[in-house]
Amino acid sequence: MKRLLIVIVALWGLVTVAGCRVELTNLENTPVVMVTPTPTGTLSAERILRIGLVAEPPDLLPYHSTPTDERLSGAITELIFPSPLLPVNFTLQTTGVLTDLPSLANGDVVTTTVTVFRDALGQITDTPTEQTDEVTQVSVTFHWNAELRWSDGTPVTAADSVFAYELAQSADLGQAAASRLAMIARYEQVDEHTTRAVLNPDVTDPAYLTSFWIPLPRHLLSDVDPKQIWQSDFARRPVGYGPYMIRSFDGGSLELVRNPYYTGPKAPFDTILFVFRNDPAQLIELVNSGSLDLVFIEQPTPELLTSLLQSDNRGFQVSTSPNPIWEHLDFNLDVPLLQDIRVRRAIAYAINRPLLVEQLLGGKSNVLESWILPGQLGYPPLDQITRYPYNPDEARRLLDEAKLVDTDGDGWREYEGLPLLLSLVTSANSPLRQAVAERIANDLAQVGIQVEVTSLPVNELYSVDGPLYRRTFQLALFGWIAGPHPRGWELWSCAGVPGEANNWTGNNFAGWCFFEANEAINTATTVLDPEVQKAAYLRQQQLFTQELPVLPLFQRIDVLVARDGLSGWRLDPIAPFTWNISEWQLR
Incomplete structure (x- = not known):
C-alpha cells in the first residue's frame, strides 16, 4: 500500500458595558474600541460576550500552517468558517456545512479496483511499464449545504471549495493542506453543491473523510496572487460563511458580529469581543472583576493552575480538560x-x-x-x-x-x-x-x-x-x-x-x-x-x-475560566472551545 509520510511539527482589557457600547481602557496602551449597535425599531440591550485569549493569531484563515497554529486560532475561525466535519471527542460530526457524513453505507464513499503501472522499485508510476497491478481507489462525495451564504450575501457553492483546492496547488496553505494534496488524485465539482475527492490509487488513508476543501470565496480571491494570500488583507479580515463576521481586528482586540446571512443555529450573542493579553493572570483578574466573561488558557503554568484550583473566590468557574x-x-x-x-x-x-x-x-x-x-x-x-x-x-x-x-x-x-x-x-x-x-x-x-x-x-x-x-x-x-x-x-x-x-x-x-x-x-x-x-x-x-x-x-490540559452567569460551554479534548457556542447562555 502506498503511504503518505506527513511531518508533524510538535510543539508550543479592561472591558466595561455601559448602555450600548463596549470600551477597552487602560491596558498596555491599547486603544479604545467602541462597539455601537445598529439602531432598530425596538430598543433592546445588545448581547455581548467578552473573551480573553493569551495569544493573538496572525491571521484568521481557515487553513493553518501547523497544528500549533490551528490550536491558536481555531476557536475564532470556527465562528467564521465552521468546520465541515468537526471532531468532538475525537469523533467527526457534521456542523450543517455538509448535509451529511460521507460513508460506505450511504454511498458517498466508493471503492473501485483500478490497474496501475509499477516501476522497478515497485512504486506506482504514470509511465507505462511491463509490471501492472490491481489496487483500490477511494472516492468521497461531499454534499454542501445549499443555504450557505458568505457574509456579503453571495451563495457558497461547490466551486468555492474547488477554488480552495486550486489555490492550495499554487500556494502553501499549511501542513494539513499539503498532506491532503498528497493524498488526492483530483478534486472536482459534481454540481452546484457537490464535490468529489478521488484519492490516489492504492491510498486508503484513514483521513479520507477529511479530503474536502474548506470553501474560500472565489468571487473575492480570484484576482489575489496565491503566493500572497497569507499577506493579503483577506487573511486578517476574511469573509466567511459562519455565524459571525469580522467588524474590526486591531492590535489587541477582535470584534465579531452576527453574519446576517447565516441560517444555522443562532448563538445568543450579538457581538463577541476577543481581547488578547500575553499574561494569563491578568486575564483571570479581568474575569474576576467582571470585565471579561471567559478566558481560555492552554496549559497554564503549574503555579497558576494551583492558584486557580485552590481559589476560594467563587466569582468565577474553572473547568479543565485534557487536550490533544x-x-x-x-x-x-x-x-x-x-x-x-x-x-x-x-x-x-x-x-x-x-x-x-x-x-x-x-x-x-x-x-x-x-x-x-x-x-x-x-x-x-x-x-x-x-x-x-x-x-x-x-x-x-x-x-x-x-x-x-x-x-x-x-x-x-x-x-x-x-x-x-x-x-x-x-x-x-x-x-x-x-x-x-x-x-x-x-x-x-x-x-x-x-x-x-x-x-x-x-x-x-x-x-x-x-x-x-x-x-x-x-x-x-x-x-x-x-x-x-x-x-x-x-x-x-x-x-x-x-x-x-x-x-x-x-x-x-x-x-x-x-x-x-x-x-x-x-x-x-x-x-x-x-x-x-x-x-x-x-x-x-x-x-x-x-x-x-x-x-x-x-x-x-486546557483551562477555561468563566464568570458566574455564563453557562453551556463544554471543553472538549480536541474541538475548539467555541464548538457549541449556540448552546451558551449569559445572564
Missing part, C-alpha cells in the same frame, strides 16, 4: 545502552508519572499507558497492554540485572567503567517541559542514573539538521498533537525512521523497527473497516508497550 497534546520520553534505540529493554523499562518504572500529573497538572489529566489517547479509535483495554506503574524498587532490580551497579558507593551506577550519565534534550521556553525534565532527572537520580538536561530553541530542536531528525540524542522529551484519527504510520513504521533514504522526513525518532508491529501499523492505517483498524491498533500497542521505544507521559 501528549508529552512523551523517547529512547534513541541506536544508543547501545538503550537497546537493552531492561534499561528502558527501569527508566519507565523509575519515573513517577502520577506525581507529575498531580503536581504539574493539578491531577486534571491522564497518565498515558500507550500512545493512542482516551476517546480515540483504538484506545486499548488497559489490561491487554504492558503497563509501568511507579516502582523504583523494580527499576533498581532491572538495572542490577543489566549489570549497571554502583561499585564505589557514590550513589551513581557505572556503565563501561564510568558513572552512568544520560543526556536528555527538550525544548526551551516551556515552563511545563522544564519542570517535567527536572523531575525526571530527580526520579532517575533516586535509582542511580545521572541525567543532564539540555534545552534547545524550538526551531533548533525540530530542525531537519537537529537532534531529533538526525537522531543524535539519547533521551528526548517533547510532544505530539493528536488528530481525530490516531493514524501512527508516520510515528511507528520502519519507513518512518528519519534517515538519508527518506531525506530525514520521518517522525519515528526512536528508530523503532519491529517487524510484527510494523505490519500492524500498516494494516491499521490502510484498511477502511474500523473493526479491523481497532484489532490492528491493539496488536501494535501490545508490542509498543512491551518493547517501549517511547514512554508516554500525559496529556496537557
Whole structure:
C-alpha cells in the first residue's frame, strides 16, 4: 500500500458595558474600541460576550500552517468558517456545512479496483511499464449545504471549495493542506453543491473523510496572487460563511458580529469581543472583576493552575480538560545502552508519572499507558497492554540485572567503567517541559542514573539538521498533537525512521523497527473497516508497550475560566472551545 509520510511539527482589557457600547481602557496602551449597535425599531440591550485569549493569531484563515497554529486560532475561525466535519471527542460530526457524513453505507464513499503501472522499485508510476497491478481507489462525495451564504450575501457553492483546492496547488496553505494534496488524485465539482475527492490509487488513508476543501470565496480571491494570500488583507479580515463576521481586528482586540446571512443555529450573542493579553493572570483578574466573561488558557503554568484550583473566590468557574497534546520520553534505540529493554523499562518504572500529573497538572489529566489517547479509535483495554506503574524498587532490580551497579558507593551506577550519565534534550521556553525534565532527572537520580538536561530553541530542536531528525540524542522529551484519527504510520513504521533514504522526513525518532508491529501499523492505517483498524491498533500497542521505544507521559490540559452567569460551554479534548457556542447562555 502506498503511504503518505506527513511531518508533524510538535510543539508550543479592561472591558466595561455601559448602555450600548463596549470600551477597552487602560491596558498596555491599547486603544479604545467602541462597539455601537445598529439602531432598530425596538430598543433592546445588545448581547455581548467578552473573551480573553493569551495569544493573538496572525491571521484568521481557515487553513493553518501547523497544528500549533490551528490550536491558536481555531476557536475564532470556527465562528467564521465552521468546520465541515468537526471532531468532538475525537469523533467527526457534521456542523450543517455538509448535509451529511460521507460513508460506505450511504454511498458517498466508493471503492473501485483500478490497474496501475509499477516501476522497478515497485512504486506506482504514470509511465507505462511491463509490471501492472490491481489496487483500490477511494472516492468521497461531499454534499454542501445549499443555504450557505458568505457574509456579503453571495451563495457558497461547490466551486468555492474547488477554488480552495486550486489555490492550495499554487500556494502553501499549511501542513494539513499539503498532506491532503498528497493524498488526492483530483478534486472536482459534481454540481452546484457537490464535490468529489478521488484519492490516489492504492491510498486508503484513514483521513479520507477529511479530503474536502474548506470553501474560500472565489468571487473575492480570484484576482489575489496565491503566493500572497497569507499577506493579503483577506487573511486578517476574511469573509466567511459562519455565524459571525469580522467588524474590526486591531492590535489587541477582535470584534465579531452576527453574519446576517447565516441560517444555522443562532448563538445568543450579538457581538463577541476577543481581547488578547500575553499574561494569563491578568486575564483571570479581568474575569474576576467582571470585565471579561471567559478566558481560555492552554496549559497554564503549574503555579497558576494551583492558584486557580485552590481559589476560594467563587466569582468565577474553572473547568479543565485534557487536550490533544501528549508529552512523551523517547529512547534513541541506536544508543547501545538503550537497546537493552531492561534499561528502558527501569527508566519507565523509575519515573513517577502520577506525581507529575498531580503536581504539574493539578491531577486534571491522564497518565498515558500507550500512545493512542482516551476517546480515540483504538484506545486499548488497559489490561491487554504492558503497563509501568511507579516502582523504583523494580527499576533498581532491572538495572542490577543489566549489570549497571554502583561499585564505589557514590550513589551513581557505572556503565563501561564510568558513572552512568544520560543526556536528555527538550525544548526551551516551556515552563511545563522544564519542570517535567527536572523531575525526571530527580526520579532517575533516586535509582542511580545521572541525567543532564539540555534545552534547545524550538526551531533548533525540530530542525531537519537537529537532534531529533538526525537522531543524535539519547533521551528526548517533547510532544505530539493528536488528530481525530490516531493514524501512527508516520510515528511507528520502519519507513518512518528519519534517515538519508527518506531525506530525514520521518517522525519515528526512536528508530523503532519491529517487524510484527510494523505490519500492524500498516494494516491499521490502510484498511477502511474500523473493526479491523481497532484489532490492528491493539496488536501494535501490545508490542509498543512491551518493547517501549517511547514512554508516554500525559496529556496537557486546557483551562477555561468563566464568570458566574455564563453557562453551556463544554471543553472538549480536541474541538475548539467555541464548538457549541449556540448552546451558551449569559445572564
